[in-house]
Amino acid sequence: MAGLPPGLLIRTAKQVWTTLWQTMMGQMAPSGKGGDYQRPESAFRHEIALDSTYPPAAHRYRLIVGMGCPWAHRTLVARALKGLEETISTIxxxxxxxxxxxxxxxxxRGCRTLPELYRQAQPGYQGRATVPVLWDTQTATIVNNESAEIIVILNAAFSEWASRPAVDLYPAALKxxxxxxxxxxxxxxxxGVYRCGFAQTQAAYDRAVTELFEALxxxxxxxxxxxYLCGDTVTLTDVRLFTTLFRFDVVYYSLFKCNRRRIQDYAHLGPYLRRLYQLPGVAAxxxxxxxxxxxxxxxxxxxxxxxxxxxxxxEYLTAP
Ligand SMILES: N[C@@H](CCC(=O)N[C@@H](CS)C(=O)NCC(=O)O)C(=O)O
Known part of the structure; x- marks a missing residue:
């Protein structure tokens, strides 16, 4: 039996795959006109403050996290640096x-999936069901689902119960x-690494990869x-940078095509990554x-x- 002529097979496969790829990428990674990845805004943006719906308290709030996610990882690192493992447990x-x-x-709470929990917190919720989530057990809702804000909350709101209350990751003088x-x-x-990995055109990737390595x-x-980036002590900037650097040589370098250079080959970024990794509680x-x-x-x-x-x-992460 004669097979398809290879040229036709290749062209057909390419066309089918490209159409599928564009559809899936569009779902997974919304992009703008130029094929640049556009991350959706987080929807739940409450604070934890005295005399508010969400006052500081021990054992009342939970962090919903996926271990692969760099945004969720930020909240675990901030929680560890402050010593809040006992006060705020994870799901x-x-x-x-x-x-x-x-x-x-x-x-x-009867939910199998995270989208179900989001809809419990806000009936009719149509947005992305992302991690991290700061969950309030008392009102059974999402306090905040933006990692950049959750780490500010973790730094400030729970010091009373922290095992390292003196750690201040966001001191006024360095704000x-x-x-x-x-x-x-x-x-x-x-x-930036996502803009490289999720780029849907060569031009969008070129822009992202250039900006990434200029910044590095x-x-x-x-x-x-x-x-540390802002001086002699660790700050939120280091926490935010760490979770991306930790994943860099492992996944972003290859899967996201961020392969001009590895972090461990930089004179200062390599040792910096190791320094952060070895801070108390971080490796865990x-x-x-x-x-x-x-x-x-x-x-x-x-x-x-x-x-x-x-x-x-x-192994270089654990080297002295
Ligand atoms: N702005 C959010 C972004 C979080 C985010 O994108 N998390 C990803 C995992 S790395 C997620 O949960 N994605 C699920 C989805 O988009 O459906 C934050 O920083 O907290």
Missing amino acids: PVVPSPDEGCWLFETPF ADIDQWNDRIYHAVNN DAIDQALAQRP TCDIEAVKRDYYGNLFPLNPGGIIPSGPDL
């Missing part, structure tokens, strides 16, 4: 490769500096002068196997075969 979710959403390891770095790092690095070079230079928040499984195993349009690579060797 783990894992990604479902087939349903495209997070699943509870054990049903929570302007922290905010400035955060803006640049969010766009070029934290979201600038950060590397800044770190030649001081141990890092689950490299979950990171690999969640990215390579679940971002189907980027890795249709679902093969999870064996490397790289991360």
Whole structure:
């Protein structure tokens, strides 16, 4: 039996795959006109404050987290640095490769999936059901689902119960500096790696990858002068940068095509990553196997075969 002529087979396969790829990418990663990835805004933005609906309290709030997610990871690192592990417990979710959403390891409030819980918190909710979630057990709702805000809350609202209450990740004297770095790092690095990986045109990828490595070079230079980005102590900027750097050589370098350079090859960024990793409580928040499984195993349009690579060797993180 004669097969299809190879040229026709290749052209057909390419056309079918490209159409499917664009459809899936459009769902997974909404993009603008130029094919640039556009991250949707978070919907729940309450604070924790005295005399408010959500007052500070021990054992009242929960963090819903997926271990692969860099945004959820920020909240685990802030929680660890403050020593809030006892005060705020976590509820783990894992990604479902087939349903495209997070699943509870054990049903929570009768919900099997995170979207169900979002709809419990806000009937009719149509947006993305993302992690992290800061959940209030008392009113049974979502206080906040924006990691950038949750880490500010964790830094300030629970010091009374913290085992390291003196740690201040957002000191007033450094606020302007922290905010400035955060803006640049969010766009070029934290979201920048996603802009590379989720780019739907060559031009969008080229823009993102150039901005990413320009920012990494600038950060590397800044770190030649001081141990942490804003000086001698760890701040929220370092927390926000850490969770992206931790994933960089493992997934972003290869899966997201951020491969001009590895973090461990930078003169200052490499040791900086190691320094942060070795701070008390931080290593326990890092689950490299979950990171690999969640990215390579679940971002189907980027890795249709679902093969999870064996490397790289991360021993350098624990080196002195
Ligand atoms: N702005 C959010 C973004 C969080 C986010 O995008 N989380 C991803 C996991 S890495 C997620 O839960 N995605 C599920 C979805 O989009 O359906 C934050 O920083 O808290």
